[in-house]
Amino acid sequence: QKEVEQDPGPLSVPEGAIVSLNCTYSNSAFQYFMWYRQYSRKGPELLMYTYSSGNKEDGRFTAQVDKSSKYISLFIRDSQPSDSATYLCAINQGGSEKLVFGKGTKLTVNP
Amino acid sequence: DAGITQSPRHKVTETGTPVTLRCHQTENHRYMYWYRQDPGHGLRLIHYSYGVKDTDKGEVSDGYSVSRSKTEDFLLTLESATSSQTSVYFCAISGSRQGNQPQHFGDGTRLSIL
Numbered sequence: 001q002k003e004v005e006q007d008p009g010p011l012s013v014p015e016g017a018i019v020s021l022n023c024t025y026s027n028s029a030f031q032y033f034m035w036y037r038q039y040s041r042k043g044p045e046l047l048m049y050t051y052s053s054g055n056k057e058d059g060r061f062t063a064q065v066d067k068s069s070k071y072i073s074l075f076i077r078d079s080q081p082s083d084s085a086t087y088l089c090a091i092n093q094g095g096s097e098k099l100v101f102g103k104g105t106k107l108t109v110n111p
Numbered sequence: 112d113a114g115i116t117q118s119p120r121h122k123v124t125e126t127g128t129p130v131t132l133r134c135h136q137t138e139n140h141r142y143m144y145w146y147r148q149d150p151g152h153g154l155r156l157i158h159y160s161y162g163v164k165d166t167d168k169g170e171v172s173d174g175y176s177v178s179r180s181k182t183e184d185f186l187l188t189l190e191s192a193t194s195s196q197t198s199v200y201f202c203a204i205s206g207s208r209q210g211n212q213p214q215h216f217g218d219g220t221r222l223s224i225l
Contacts (some may be wrong), residue, residue, distance in 0.1 A: 042219070044154070096143070097169075098156070099156070099214055103152070103156040
């Protein structure tokens with residue numbers, strides 16, 4: 001079983017839609033959860049960072065962690081064409097250099 | 112933006128030649144990382160550093176070496192480049208060994224080996 005699974009998409013939505021991006025993980029020791037956004041030909045940019053179960057909100061973005069189900073989500077409200085990018089989940093055990101990435105979901109928001 | 116500069120941004124070279132990529136940071140962070148990103152594989156850790164002259168291997172370290180002589184610079188060297196090392200290389204920095212400070216990435220070096 002892979003440590004982190006992420007649906008690669010691609011995902012195409014109309015402007016204004018609510019987007020849901022998801023990852024599952026297998027190691028219950030993971031405790032730090034991140035979402036990165038990567039535009040074409042750019043580096044991953046940290047969007048959200050959390051270390052507990054529950055929700056964390058930042059503007060139009062909400063990160064949700066369910067440790068009991070080993071499931072993390074990123075919700076984007078009122079999606080914009082500028083949100084078109086690849087979204088990567090990343091998980092860490094803590095106290096380790098090992099950051100495990102999902103393979104990314106490519107999102108296109110159509111005007 | 113995290114103060115990370117990677118150079119060169121693009122490079123084309125031939126099989127068997129040595130190649131050195133540079134990562135420079137202005138954040139004075141202790142931890143630095145080199146990743147490669149390939150379709151179907153995602154981001155994979157090559158090497159990392161936890162201080163000046165302190166480095167260790169990641170999951171795909173074969174064929175690569177690193178050096179860190181100053182806090183701000185982390186070099187990745189391909190001693191004899193092969194076509195399988197064609198990839199996009201990213202440097203990342205962190206203030207901690209992951210945990211309370213996440214990693215921040217540079218904009219990458221696109222390396223083609225012919």
